[in-house]
Amino acid sequence: MSVLTHLLPDSSNLRLEDCLLDEIKTKIWLIVSAIRTVVNCPVCHQPTHKIHSRYERLLADLPWADYSITLQLRVRKFFCINTLCKRRIFTERLTNVTEPWARRTIRLAQRLSAIALANGGAAGVRLSQQLGIKVSGNTLLNLIRSIPLPPIVTPHTLGVDDFCFRKCKTYGTALIDLERSRPIALLKDAKAETLAEWLKAHPGVKIVSRDRSKTYESGIRQGAPEAIQVADRFHLLQNLAETLNQVFATHHQALKAVDEAYSLSSVTQTDGTVVVRVPRPSREQQPLQLADRNHARRLAIHQQVWNLHHQGWSGKAIARQMGIGVTSVFRYLGSPTLPEPTRRRSQGRSILVPYHEYILKRWNEGCHEGLILFKEIQQQGYKGSYDTVARYTRRIRTAQEIKPRKRYSVKSLPKVTQPKKLCLTPRRAVWLVLRKPESQQPEDQELIALLRAKHPDLAEAIKLAQGFAQIVRQRLPRQLKRWLKVADSSNLTAFRRFAKRLREDYDAVKAGVTMSVSNGPVEGHINRLKMLKRQMYGRAKIDLLERRFLLAT
Numbered sequence: 001m002s003v004l005t006h007l008l009p010d011s012s013n014l015r016l017e018d019c020l021l022d023e024i025k026t027k028i029w030l031i032v033s034a035i036r037t038v039v040n041c042p043v044c045h046q047p048t049h050k051i052h053s054r055y056e057r058l059l060a061d062l063p064w065a066d067y068s069i070t071l072q073l074r075v076r077k078f079f080c081i082n083t084l085c086k087r088r089i090f091t092e093r094l095t096n097v098t099e100p101w102a103r104r105t106i107r108l109a110q111r112l113s114a115i116a117l118a119n120g121g122a123a124g125v126r127l128s129q130q131l132g133i134k135v136s137g138n139t140l141l142n143l144i145r146s147i148p149l150p151p152i153v154t155p156h157t158l159g160v161d162d163f164c165f166r167k168c169k170t171y172g173t174a175l176i177d178l179e180r181s182r183p184i185a186l187l188k189d190a191k192a193e194t195l196a197e198w199l200k201a202h203p204g205v206k207i208v209s210r211d212r213s214k215t216y217e218s219g220i221r222q223g224a225p226e227a228i229q230v231a232d233r234f235h236l237l238q239n240l241a242e243t244l245n246q247v248f249a250t251h252h253q254a255l256k257a258v259d260e261a262y263s264l265s266s267v268t269q270t271d272g273t274v275v276v277r278v279p280r281p282s283r284e285q286q287p288l289q290l291a292d293r294n295h296a297r298r299l300a301i302h303q304q305v306w307n308l309h310h311q312g313w314s315g316k317a318i319a320r321q322m323g324i325g326v327t328s329v330f331r332y333l334g335s336p337t338l339p340e341p342t343r344r345r346s347q348g349r350s351i352l353v354p355y356h357e358y359i360l361k362r363w364n365e366g367c368h369e370g371l372i373l374f375k376e377i378q379q380q381g382y383k384g385s386y387d388t389v390a391r392y393t394r395r396i397r398t399a400q401e402i403k404p405r406k407r408y409s410v411k412s413l414p415k416v417t418q419p420k421k422l423c424l425t426p427r428r429a430v431w432l433v434l435r436k437p438e439s440q441q442p443e444d445q446e447l448i449a450l451l452r453a454k455h456p457d458l459a460e461a462i463k464l465a466q467g468f469a470q471i472v473r474q475r476l477p478r479q480l481k482r483w484l485k486v487a488d489s490s491n492l493t494a495f496r497r498f499a500k501r502l503r504e505d506y507d508a509v510k511a512g513v514t515m516s517v518s519n520g521p522v523e524g525h526i527n528r529l530k531m532l533k534r535q536m537y538g539r540a541k542i543d544l545l546e547r548r549f550l551l552a553t
Contacts, residue, residue, distance in 0.1 A: 008032065009061065009071075009105050010096040017074070021067075028067045033074040039092045041078075044085040052077040052089050059097070060104040062111060063132035071105065073097075108133070113147060116140035117552040120535050144547050152184055153177075154204040158227075159522035160216050162190040163529050165538075172542065173216075174526055174549075178209060181521045186529075186546040192219035199223025209517045210508075211235040217505065231505060231512035232519035233472050239498065240468055241430050246494040247461040248426035249339035254458060258450045259424035302338040305329055336493055351384040352392055359389075360416055363396055433462050434469050457492060464495050477514045525549075 008014050013036055020029040038049050054076050061069040077091050091100075098105050104112075112135060115124045121137035128135045155177035162171045173187035173195060187194050196219045199205060209230045210216045220229055248255060301322065308318045315333070319326045332338075352359075355377045362373055370393040374386045396416050429451065432444050452459040464487055471479050487499035502509050511517075532548050533540065540548075 004030070007064070009098075009107055010094065013094065013096065014073075026067050027070065028064065029070050029072055030061075031072045031074070034076065034092060034094060036092070039078055041080040041082065041085060041087060042090055042093055043087040044080065044082045046080060046082040046085065048078050048081045050079040050081060052079050057098075058103070060108055062105070062108050066132060068132060068134070109143065112140060113143045116144045117147075117548055120532075120548070123535065141544060144544060144551075147547055147551060149547065149550060152202060154202045155179055155184065156205070157207040157209070157517060158184075158205045159519055160195065160208060160210045160220070161519060161522045161526055162213070162216075163526050163533075165533075165542075174522065174529060176522045176525050178517065178521055183525050183550050186542060186549060188542055190215060192216070192222065195219030196223035199227075207515075207517055209519045209522070211519065212239060212501070212505065217508070228511055228515075229508040230515055230517045231508040233512050234519065234523075236472050236509065236512060237434065237469060239501070240465055240472075241434055243494045243498040244430045244433060244461055244465045245426050246335055246339075247457065247492055248429045250335055250337045251455055251458055252339065252426065254454045255424045255426065255429055255451075258447065258454050262424070262447055262450060299338050302332045305332040306336065309333055334494075350388065352382070352388050355380065355382055356392075359392065360396075363393075363416060368393075433465055436473070460490060461492055461495065464490065464492070472513055475513055477510050480510060480513060 004019060005011050005016050008016060008030070013034060014032045015035045016030060017033055018031040020031070022028070038047050040047050054074060057071075057073045057075060059071040059073055061071050063069055073094075075092055075094070077089055079089060080087050093100065096106070099109075102109070112124075112128065112133065115127055115131075118124075119127055121141045124140045125135060125137050128140075157178040159176035159178045161174055161176075163174055164171050171190040173190050175184045175187070175198070176182070177184050185198065187198060192215045195216060199220065200223050203224070205224050205227050207228045207230060208220050208224065209232055210220065211232055212235050217229065220227060301324065304322065305318055308321065313321070315326055315329045319329045322329075358377060358380070359373050362376065367373060370390050371386065373393070374382075374389045377389070399416050424447065429447075432440075432447055433451075435444065448462065452462055464483075467479075467483055467486075470476065471483060484499050484502060487495045490496055490499075529545075529549050532552075533545060536545070536548075
């Protein structure tokens with residue numbers, strides 16, 4: 001019994017009277033009595049010793065091993081001896097054991113609250129059952145809602161970003177203390193007025209990091225006009241990538257020509273060895289009448305949208321006139337020429353791809369017999385046909401300029417290698433151009449050189465993009481004005497528009513290039529918030545979501 005006494009919630013104020021064990025139901029009943037002789041009135045806090053009556057309470061407690069615990073608690077009612085107190089009879093409070101009217105101990109409630117904060121309702125129930133605690137999902141969620149929010153300490157550096165309640169429908173705002181990397185609050189929407197009200201209610205913010213949103217720019221200017229706004233560098237590079245993608249999308253044929261030229265080019269290594277790339281499999285020409293008709297239709301719509309735009313029509317008026325969406329209108333107005341449609345990037349992954357490296361190795365060693373190579377890779381697990389291997393060896397002979405009927409050559413043959421790039425799409429070209437110089441491979445530099453030489457617009461776009469990326473990455477604010485001046489005089493509409501937006505937000509952009517403040521921690525917390533939202537199946541209201549976001553850290 002002495003050991004069991006030490007396992008009670010408050011062994012100094014409780015006395016264990018008896019212990020009942022039910023091995024069939026795996027339950028233990030502990031009969032416990034309160035032993036304090038003097039208690040305080042909960043209203044006037046006057047001590048008293050006059051007992052009125054006794055009664056029992058049943059409390060659930062933490063399980064012991066595989067046994068659930070129920071405390072049969074014998075407590076008392078007392079008379080308040082203060083004649084001026086409005087409470088005549090009261091029940092003694094066991095503040096270290098349980099709350100008034102509660103059916104569980106404080107330590108059990110704390111354990112359930114921790115489970116609920118970490119796992120939510122449904123997952124929390126499953127974990128509780130594994131721990132031997134019976135509880136419902138609604139109980140866990142109510143425990144979360146009963147936890148008070150922590151007091152807000154106004155940060156010196158604040159991070160602001162939006163998150164979605166429903167994608168493309170409703171959005172909220174997350175506020176992060178960037179000095180401590182901790183969330184502060186969630187706002188119910190992503191409006192400038194809501195952010196301004198919060199900033200006015202919590203004065204003292206000196207620096208605010210944000211994305212390129214004009215809504216947040218306006219809200220910060222209204223709520224904290226003296227705060228320094230910092231445009232996040234990641235979003236600056238993201239906007240640059242979108243601009244460069246627009247330019248590449250209008251030169252899709254040039255990218256295709258560069259891709260084909262690269263796939264057929266040879267490379268001379270440092271030791272003088274010539275390496276040629278295996279050409280891609282030839283594709284059969286399929287009828288494209290339907291695709292051509294659709295492209296012609298889109299081209300006519302694009303031309304008509306621009307004609308109405310030159311006449312002074314607004315975007316909504318053009319959409320009503322032509323019977324298309326406003327989003328489509330602005331997408332057409334985003335480029336003076338209609339971007340070429342992106343074709344299929346590849347024909348799928350061949351069953352022979354895992355064996356390309358071995359075949360090329362054996363081929364460079366002098367084994368030019370397809371049947372021998374076929375039998376060798378069969379021993380390694382190849383399940384395909386010989387025809388697939390034969391087609392691949394024919395492509396190798398084409399790269400080495402060996403005639404189809406001729407198996408051997410007296411002249412020295414170049415080595416062959418498999419090209420790494422499958423297809424040079426606009427997005428992949430953007431990635432190549434904006435990749436950090438120290439991360440670029442020789443193949444990447446070769447592709448960029450081919451792009452520069454293919455079209456003057458591509459060369460200009462690459463020069464402008466790499467120049468701005470260098471300014472952002474190396475934090476060169478003194479070169480920002482000169483770059484904007486060059487971009488303003490560019491022939492590329494996308495970069496002129498990009499430079500115009502940068503000038504409208506010049507102070508924040510310059511601060512982003514100058515200061516070390518970043519929205520990276522904010523993006524990390526947004527990812528965690530998305531996980532919490534999906535864990536609750538997207539049905540949680542902001543009060544529950546805010547508590548799990550702020551408290552479970």
